[in-house]
Amino acid sequence: MAEGLPVTVTITKVVKESPGVTTVFFDREFESCIGQFVMVWVEGTDEIPMALSYKNAITIQRVGDATTRLVAMKPGEKLGIRGPFGNGFRLHGKILAISGGAGTAPLLRVGLECPDVTFLMGARTADELIFHKMLTEKCDVRVATDDGSAGFHGYVAGLLDEISLDEYDTIVVCGPDPMMRSVLSVLQKRSSLEKSQFSMHRYMKCGVGVCGSCCMDPDGLCVCRDGPIFSGLSLQNSELGKYHRNAAGLKEK
Amino acid sequence: MAEGLPVTVTITKVVKESPGVTTVFFDREFESCIGQFVMVWVEGTDEIPMALSYKNAITIQRVGDATTRLVAMKPGEKLGIRGPFGNGFRLHGKILAISGGAGTAPLLRVGLECPDVTFLMGARTADELIFHKMLTEKCDVRVATDDGSAGFHGYVAGLLDEISLDEYDTIVVCGPDPMMRSVLSVLQKRSSLEKSQFSMHRYMKCGVGVCGSCCMDPDGLCVCRDGPIFSGLSLQNSELGKYHRNAAGLKEK
Amino acid sequence: MITLSPEPVMMGGVSARNHLVLAAGVLGTCASSLSRMLRSGAGAVVTKSIGPEPRFGHPGPCLVVLEDGLMNAMGLPNPSKQFQDELSALSGEPVIVSIFGGNPEQFHEVAGWFADKAQAFELNVSCPHASGFGAQIGTNPDIVKACTEAVKEWKKPAWVKLTPNVTDITSIGKAAEEGGADAIVAINTVRAMRISTGMRRPVLGNKYGGLSGKAIFPIAVRCVYELYEACSIPIIGCGGVSCAEDVIEMMMAGAQGVEIGSAIVRDPDIFSHICKDLYAPDGISPREIVGCAHG
Amino acid sequence: MITLSPEPVMMGGVSARNHLVLAAGVLGTCASSLSRMLRSGAGAVVTKSIGPEPRFGHPGPCLVVLEDGLMNAMGLPNPSKQFQDELSALSGEPVIVSIFGGNPEQFHEVAGWFADKAQAFELNVSCPHASGFGAQIGTNPDIVKACTEAVKEWKKPAWVKLTPNVTDITSIGKAAEEGGADAIVAINTVRAMRISTGMRRPVLGNKYGGLSGKAIFPIAVRCVYELYEACSIPIIGCGGVSCAEDVIEMMMAGAQGVEIGSAIVRDPDIFSHICKDLYAPDGISPREIVGCAHG
């Protein structure tokens, strides 16, 4: 567990990846396993969990106050970083990466750093695809869009039909809860859950397994500490895709 | 610096060394350099500094409340020990040990553990000599008593006349302040201060160099931390033999 | 080291499986995490503090890990009345519901929601960083007494958890006792702050927070010792307990049992690990040591 | 890290060689040890607290070293009026004489003994373990004000050192300010206790003691921050400072300088080591950062 006060970093570069997604680079690399996350302090607003898309960057989808401030930041501005936290992926052999929307960010390093990766990438429309070009240079990328503006017309889970899962040793998944649940169902049907790992998201306040805000039913595991990476097997009977708890601990669909 | 709360030890054996001096053994050895001391907590009374005469024992001269309780203790009773503290002697070559009264206790391990030691030992009377027999088996012991009831009739410093100081590589001294000052004067006259080390005593409360009760003039060194062993050279212009401060910080002769 | 004989434990009206209780606010918002702590060896668990309205808590950062402790300002996030659903899943388990309010009426109301499901209540009159709640009322003996009385109307065991951020903790302890408390829990966190020199701002979103963990253990032991001299109801020690030896030390100061929170960060299995060291078939009876340091 | 430009320092009426002051009671009983600290880089030194009568202090153990701090109950041992002799040897040096008494008259008397030799006085109304002195009077704003006024009659700078063991430290800070204090020093030690489980007794001879060192740094920063919001006289931060970064953090909270005590245990040369890290020719002016965390 990384410790201590937030480390202050200075933003060096801001890259717009898509209309809603921006990558913010800073002046420090964080030694981390792929899949780990950091708590990003946007001073005056909030502190929020973010995957390290690179060792020295986070890739932000704008959704609310903190992310809106983040994507508007300029080189020279400062952020506080706690972490990295969590467990990270166990990656070996031939890898299948499956991402939905901004879920591509936590998997970016899988595509860039691992030798033999097939990357299934979903987004609502073609211009919401992120890291597509970069990943295409490194691995076998297949695309699905909800509106058919690029690649397969439909959800990313649909791309799995053309994939022979037996060929893969590791399957990593990140995206919105419903997308992950549907991928999980497909993998379950095709008996590939054992080699699958899902990167979960829950409301996080502490990041170190003490406050309880990120706990999942039914095992009471902390996404921040026992995760954020969980094997598909362990998620089968979980709340994934059914509900999650908000900042107050109230269940939401 | 050893740390932490007092370690509780249980007394295993009590040995009377002389009418006023008693050795108390306990069930634990403290790894220590010869010359280091411990703070001994006599519950309900006080905590006082004591040399480790053995790794698992202290040798106590009865002088006041705490020492009176200590010498009356029985096997099975408990003490709290903090330490060992302080610097210890640097011992090499042929060693001359010079002790006065209970000052023999901190030098006992020099006599027992070092290969080539001459031990000059002073006491008021023959029956106040401690560890005499034991040391005689290990090294060349010469005795002085104030009343002439054993050995040389006079102060231990007088024994130095018969010693060729050039033969020795290390000279270690422990005893009451006036005795140590007179030994220091002799060594100074005979140009042997450089190889001498004196084990100092001052009022001690913390043992770790923070409270200031054991500080010596003129350098403000802490006997507990910078000492208790000091080279004779560094003591030449010190308060040794002139005054010391009591528990309130008042100077006393 | 001293070990204790494994006996049935009854403290402050709560029958617990051992002397180790999960402290309020630590993995305490869902039934599933509370069960997990019970499975991993907690003798009883205290829930997250539940209040009269749902709260989302303070803006982050809400917690930082220090070398020798934690500092947090969660801001009492809680699902309020909806916590009833979580509790249902825990029926029959040794669960103490922590509650808070801004006045005796609110304490009474919140306790009422859980009166048929909780084994006991713990009154949080001690959180040092939520305005209008916690320590803001817990420093006034009259209000503490009135809140305790209000909760006791539900005829359940009531533990009152005190703040160390007062000139004299015994005056608050005595007020709780007069109000009919079944036990005193000492202590909640110590008011604290750290500043990020890089950001030139306090590191917590709420600026002020509460210090917990090892750093406050000597303060907690002192409070338990003081309360043991002043009060006659049972005391539960809390603050920086992280090993079996600490449990024994708290007991000697006067605690019947302990609550453990921050130590979870270094060791999520802390309860089973402490149990392993603390209990032995030939251990002594806790009665022999509770308060024994008072001589 | 931020570095400061080496400038002449004037804080609370004292002209010091840098921002680092030796805290009261640490190597502070003899002229020789105080000089040693000045030689090794302290910008100024505070003496051991001197009172109306010589005291021998509490029975031992008087101090224990903890993992992250110290706990002590020295019991205010001091040579009283005879300390004049020690002070003579320090004339011309930046020496602040710490004084204590049981009432304003005693404060006035003790200050009088040193009025011609001290650069300034520090009023110890905060020692948590000496009955009739220290925190026993330092929790009452009226007495604190009266003691400050009494000492100010000698027309010397007066620093008032506060205890954190109160519900609201700002009320005491304001009382000192009203009494004419030139600066507030925050904080003295935090009331604490440890128990020896082997001996089944509190480890300190006085049972209760004061916690200092790293463990209390977040509490000290909080107190400085609170006082900075409430008072307008300078604040000197004290409590757990052990590196240059801590000094900067204290300054951002609102301190003009810091006092350092317990850190001496880990590093007797702490002053020179911190100076090396803290000052640089191209450093910024302290004015730029004192209180900057208040935004």
Ligand SMILES: Cc1cc2nc3c(=O)[nH]c(=O)nc-3n(C[C@H](O)[C@H](O)[C@H](O)COP(=O)(O)OP(=O)(O)OC[C@H]3O[C@@H](n4cnc5c(N)ncnc54)[C@H](O)[C@@H]3O)c2cc1C
């Ligand atoms: C392990 C992990 C890794 C993540 N990685 C990324 C990433 O790489 N890129 C990215 O764009 N997003 C990532 N997220 C999601 C991101 O944390 C939220 O989008 C962000 O917190 C929204 O904050 P806001 O203030 O802009 O929105 P708000 O208006 O505060 O909230 C909007 C929604 O965002 C979510 N959210 C808000 N605060 C938190 C929080 N503290 N913890 C979790 N969810 C929160 C909630 O669902 C909330 O309803 C990750 C989340 C987790 C748990």
Ligand SMILES: Cc1cc2nc3c(=O)[nH]c(=O)nc-3n(C[C@H](O)[C@H](O)[C@H](O)COP(=O)(O)OP(=O)(O)OC[C@H]3O[C@@H](n4cnc5c(N)ncnc54)[C@H](O)[C@@H]3O)c2cc1C
């Ligand atoms: C480094 C060191 C090693 C020592 N080793 C030994 C030893 O091996 N054997 C031995 O018999 N004695 C030793 N002493 C001396 C011993 O500490 C005192 O004799 C003892 O503290 C007396 O305590 P009391 O309560 O019996 O006497 P009190 O009645 O309290 O005092 C009698 C006298 O003892 C001295 N004294 C008392 N308390 C202390 C204290 N806390 N620190 C230093 N001196 C004190 C003072 O000179 C005092 O006037 C050593 C002292 C020091 C500093």
Ligand SMILES: Cc1cc2nc3c(=O)[nH]c(=O)nc-3n(C[C@H](O)[C@H](O)[C@H](O)COP(=O)(O)O)c2cc1C
């Ligand atoms: C993250 C966190 C949340 C807490 N929430 C609460 C709470 O809701 N109610 C409460 O009474 N105490 C709360 N506390 C205080 C703890 O219950 C406990 O009193 C304190 O942390 C000291 O114990 P420890 O050192 O074992 O953690 C919280 C502590 C932490 C660290």
Ligand SMILES: Cc1cc2nc3c(=O)[nH]c(=O)nc-3n(C[C@H](O)[C@H](O)[C@H](O)COP(=O)(O)O)c2cc1C
């Ligand atoms: C051994 C010791 C003795 C002390 N004596 C005094 C004292 O006489 N007067 C006083 O005002 N503070 C005294 N203090 C408190 C310190 O001056 C300081 O306020 C406290 O230790 C916190 O600072 P630190 O963490 O840097 O040590 C003493 C502290 C210690 C450790």
Ligand code: FES
């Ligand atoms: S975010 Fe606090 S437990 Fe996971």
Ligand code: FES
């Ligand atoms: S005994 Fe405290 S400084 Fe030496």
